[in-house]
Amino acid sequence: MSPILLVPGYQNSGPGHWQSLWEGTQRDARRVEMPNWDFPHRADWVEALDDAVAACGEPPLLVGHSLGCLAIVHWAAGSPREVRGALLAVPPDVERPDTLEVLRGFGPIPRATLPFPALVAASSDDPFMALDRARWLAEAWGARFVDLGPCGHLNQASGHGEWPLGEALLQELM
Incomplete structure (x- = not known):
C-alpha cells in the first residue's frame, strides 16, 4: 500500500476534521507539516511537500484539502518526483477579488x-470556489x-467530520 500524505489547508485541519480522522484510521497516512499554517507562503509549502514526498519510500498518494490542493498543484508544476495520484478536495479560488490577502500568494492557479x-x-x-x-x-x-452537492467547504464548520465518500474516492485512486 502506498503511503498517504495529507495536505491540509490554511490554518491546518483540527482534531475533528476528516483529514485528522483519516490520519488516525488510514494505515500509512501522515500529515505534511507546513512551516506556517496561519501565514502560508507558497514556496515554503511547496518545499515542505517536496520534502515529505522525498521522505516516502515509494510514490505516495496526496490528499489535499482547500489551500493544500493548491500547494499540490504548484508542487506538481515544478517537481520531478513521482506520486501515485491526488485527491483534491474543495480547492479555493485564490484569484477571486474577495480572497483573503494572506492566500493571494498561491495565485495564479496553475492550469x-x-x-x-x-x-x-x-x-x-x-x-x-x-x-x-x-x-x-x-x-x-x-x-x-x-460534484459533491451542497456540503460547504467540507470542513468542521460545514458539519463535516468523517467523510465516507472521500474514503471511497481515495480507494479509487489506490
Whole structure:
C-alpha cells in the first residue's frame, strides 16, 4: 500500500476534521507539516511537500484539502518526483477579488495538466470556489471531477467530520 500524505489547508485541519480522522484510521497516512499554517507562503509549502514526498519510500498518494490542493498543484508544476495520484478536495479560488490577502500568494492557479491521476471533489455551495470554476480547473488539470452537492467547504464548520465518500474516492485512486 502506498503511503498517504495529507495536505491540509490554511490554518491546518483540527482534531475533528476528516483529514485528522483519516490520519488516525488510514494505515500509512501522515500529515505534511507546513512551516506556517496561519501565514502560508507558497514556496515554503511547496518545499515542505517536496520534502515529505522525498521522505516516502515509494510514490505516495496526496490528499489535499482547500489551500493544500493548491500547494499540490504548484508542487506538481515544478517537481520531478513521482506520486501515485491526488485527491483534491474543495480547492479555493485564490484569484477571486474577495480572497483573503494572506492566500493571494498561491495565485495564479496553475492550469497545466497534472503528471499523475487526480480527482477534484467540489461542493456546489462552497463559499470559496464556484462549482463551474472547480469543474473548469479539474478539466485543465486533467482530473476527474466529482460534484459533491451542497456540503460547504467540507470542513468542521460545514458539519463535516468523517467523510465516507472521500474514503471511497481515495480507494479509487489506490
